[in-house]
Amino acid sequence: MAVHNFQPTVYYTAIGAHEPVLHIDSGDTIITTTVDSGGRDKLDQSVTPRGNPQTGPFYVEGAEPGDTLSVHFDQLTPNRRIGRTATVVAPNVLDPGYVASQMPESGEAEWEIDTEKWTATLISPDTQLGKFAIPLEPMVGCFGVAPPRGQAISTATSSTHGGNMDYRGFAEGTIVYLPVFVAGALFHLGDGHAVQGDGEIVGTGIEISFDVQFTIHLIKGGNVAWPRAENDDYILTAGNARPLDQALQHATTELIQWLVELGLEKRAAHILLGQCVEYDIGNVFDPAYTMICKIKKSTLRQIGVLSSTS
Amino acid sequence: MAVHNFQPTVYYTAIGAHEPVLHIDSGDTIITTTVDSGGRDKLDQSVTPRGNPQTGPFYVEGAEPGDTLSVHFDQLTPNRRIGRTATVVAPNVLDPGYVASQMPESGEAEWEIDTEKWTATLISPDTQLGKFAIPLEPMVGCFGVAPPRGQAISTATSSTHGGNMDYRGFAEGTIVYLPVFVAGALFHLGDGHAVQGDGEIVGTGIEISFDVQFTIHLIKGGNVAWPRAENDDYILTAGNARPLDQALQHATTELIQWLVELGLEKRAAHILLGQCVEYDIGNVFDPAYTMICKIKKSTLRQIGVLSSTS
């Protein structure tokens, strides 16, 4: 249960079997930093090329293909004053006829991040929104493990290994579960957002560098086909694909499989999800979109599938 | 501002320019009933063929193509003891490989609806779920106005005129706004659900007959391209299409247009939605899927686009 302070000096824009930056044991905690999606650090200086550069990979001793990695996001904190967003909704998110005739000019907006008041305040450009302030909701846009068959997958997209899912629920206090495809698992993370709307529809959240702390556990074996997670209120699965219909198929199927693993017979799992399932949208900007399928822990406790302390 | 008590004797499974059952004035309130999606009434007797049979249409005096109809759902109350659901998640919502090999047998479940305790309790089949009880969340699955160009659109699907959107947010207290395509608008509604999971993924909510009360106002003119709505907390738009990606394009574009109508310049609307938009899933079962795009009223008040009393 060691705590590792790690300061990154190299970043990757594809998640793959890169040379590990650190070897850790199951149960260890890592305290480190991430640069923003544009490769800028806490001093707002460019230290690596843009494109969701990842800190890591971290090698987990004993992790083998077929195992499951759990990652608890202990702390996700913006570590500088200025975050940035794009200003135009992405053309793939709008009606083609609107895109052909009504798109505003693209640009960049700056937001002041105040971790005392816990707000992000729009400071430029000057619009009707004025000094519009919204509460911080820090989340990590992109994380994952090395994918199977020797792949290295761009941090612009996502798949079974995780990747650029841009889901608001990947926030402090959440535990994510990822399938292990290579020895050591090779966990990466980056692309912190101070705030993000559903879908990351302008192609960015409020992009910012982070101080992060996370704790990794190795679970031998497991049946994780797509990223899973839990927070205080929900268990959830992430499906990554286009169209959203297919992402939804992946996430829904994975949640049924999870419920069956928890001891629910298949028929009961189907009936239960029919009236109790909930969906959230991850990103609808990247090559693969992300759909979240979830169910309340309170419901699972009610039917005895989760214990009252889970 | 008359109140009409109307008892339906004819039902339609396509929304179109049928003979009106009642002529009303803007501001009038209608108290009536709907049968369930299978055509069964409050006595649980089959009174019309299945397929989301609609009560109506109601002719609104003075409504002309280009106008907007607002419908406030004053009351939506299940009016019998037994509701029914399908028991298997629809194959279009699951991975094709799962569908090919792992589907449970289809069946029907019965739920006891208690409007005193405000619960729906699973009473059959006998599964691990036992007498599983969930809170009622009554909503109307299908409603709309006669579509343009002489169409009559099946209540199995949805489009710009509304239709079978199966969104949990179309609940008591919500006001919906629909484009008027024909003289009198010709409002229909039906397909009440005592409860429904997101997406209506088994192809049903808890299907039940309703006592309903709604109040209609005619708004001359308007720019409604897709169904809009508001409740205490949000303004929202519905896009209806497949894949979900296209439904999302329709809904997002419509919400931008609405924000611009509310006085926000286009660039500000894009920036705002980028970090503050939220999406909900309507149905992912019907020929057209439904995506909801919404933004908090509190946010719109903060920037002065809605008054503090809106």
Added chain:
Amino acid sequence: MAVHNFQPTVYYTAIGAHEPVLHIDSGDTIITTTVDSGGRDKLDQSVTPRGNPQTGPFYVEGAEPGDTLSVHFDQLTPNRRIGRTATVVAPNVLDPGYVASQMPESGEAEWEIDTEKWTATLISPDTQLGKFAIPLEPMVGCFGVAPPRGQAISTATSSTHGGNMDYRGFAEGTIVYLPVFVAGALFHLGDGHAVQGDGEIVGTGIEISFDVQFTIHLIKGGNVAWPRAENDDYILTAGNARPLDQALQHATTELIQWLVELGLEKRAAHILLGQCVEYDIGNVFDPAYTMICKIKKSTLRQIGVLSSTS
């Protein structure tokens, strides 16, 4: 086996259970005309509002729900000198990024139709294409029968009843098979194209009025779920939906069903299609896209599923 000369005076822009314009018997031939998609007749005069106005509907005596209608396109001939096309590829067919920044201005092109030389020649606007001439390939963009459950479906789109499929193979000499949903079947047709590229990607073929002749036979019973057709070389099925993936699912499933009806066991049908199937694109412009799934008659003769004279 009567021959009916019919001159239309009313046109419909939705396919539904309209008052029949003519009652015919199975085996009868109809000689009539269609206006172009814009409602202009052989004198190039506007006689009805735009939107693929249909000639018909024709009531076939004895046709009942569950039957099958066969329509042989005996003759499809442009009957005026000028046809028109749009000039810009539709934004739904292009990359959203291209649409946002690189679209040319929209406009209209005129083509001179010469049924002697059998050519369509671009006569305006003046571009690098000059007086570009291509061979005529007349086809009927939109035809169908009244759909089920009281629907009237816009001629902008398509479904199981046929509709606006815009497939180049719906040409002279082709026999189409349609499911009958209402008494009399109620066949409509219109939207002739002198020429069309695959997909109708500018939203039009060379739109023109037609002299048409077709012969209808009633087949009692049948298992047609989606439009089918045959020509000298192929049997084929049409699936209508978005995305194209779903249209392809419909068309492929329907061709398997057809092969099974022809006497092929299911496993053999799957193996055969695996290496011998061919696909064509119908329209990719309308609300529903169209995918064609086909197999060579010569292949079916080779395995004895079609007789040598079929």
Added chain:
Amino acid sequence: MAVHNFQPTVYYTAIGAHEPVLHIDSGDTIITTTVDSGGRDKLDQSVTPRGNPQTGPFYVEGAEPGDTLSVHFDQLTPNRRIGRTATVVAPNVLDPGYVASQMPESGEAEWEIDTEKWTATLISPDTQLGKFAIPLEPMVGCFGVAPPRGQAISTATSSTHGGNMDYRGFAEGTIVYLPVFVAGALFHLGDGHAVQGDGEIVGTGIEISFDVQFTIHLIKGGNVAWPRAENDDYILTAGNARPLDQALQHATTELIQWLVELGLEKRAAHILLGQCVEYDIGNVFDPAYTMICKIKKSTLRQIGVLSSTS
């Protein structure tokens, strides 16, 4: 213009920046072999794990990011007697309702390849198809260059770098053009099919090992965003994505860009494609589907965009 005889000893199931097996100059010809998709060689012995193992990569001297690689498929010949196919149409290609209830059991079929008679003959299982024989149409299912940003992309899928496109037109005599993303380009190829139906809908063509010969030229610069090709009759582009709608957007946009590079103004390119474009389906089985957009060379010669000798 050297000719290299190269015998592979290592194969890759992801296309990436692997150690080159050979360095060649622009204009050089390579004579080599490929194993089948299952990793079996010309002796039908398993020599490497399954999954479209690739021969290569070949390093082209002087190739730099931004350049274009042309590959002429000089010869593609099955080099053993037995090829194999799956026997069941993939569930993603069929209606979900059919998949849920009517799928035949999966299996494997064997085909005898006769390069004298130029036929593939079904030899097992024993079905109504009997000893069904079809003409050979050898094609290469998967080829490509190392992708950008350090990615290694699974040979199960495809993207801008090429990959598993499974298009029947990637046959002997075709020249393909690929964007260069890394120094040396790093060309891979494999996954030969003796025959394949459109779409590779059973998930396989007739999978077989090949003797191959190809000639590579380096074109400095270029504007290739997606794979392009030409054969005697057509120039064509490949778009790789899901849904097919997006693949079609990529391919159509790329063909317009190519026509503009050939000297056609944008408006003329749009008008031309509107009535003269053709589409073919590559695979509809893999994570990314493939759509081909093409236009006849004779048409381009007619308008002077290609010379009469091109």
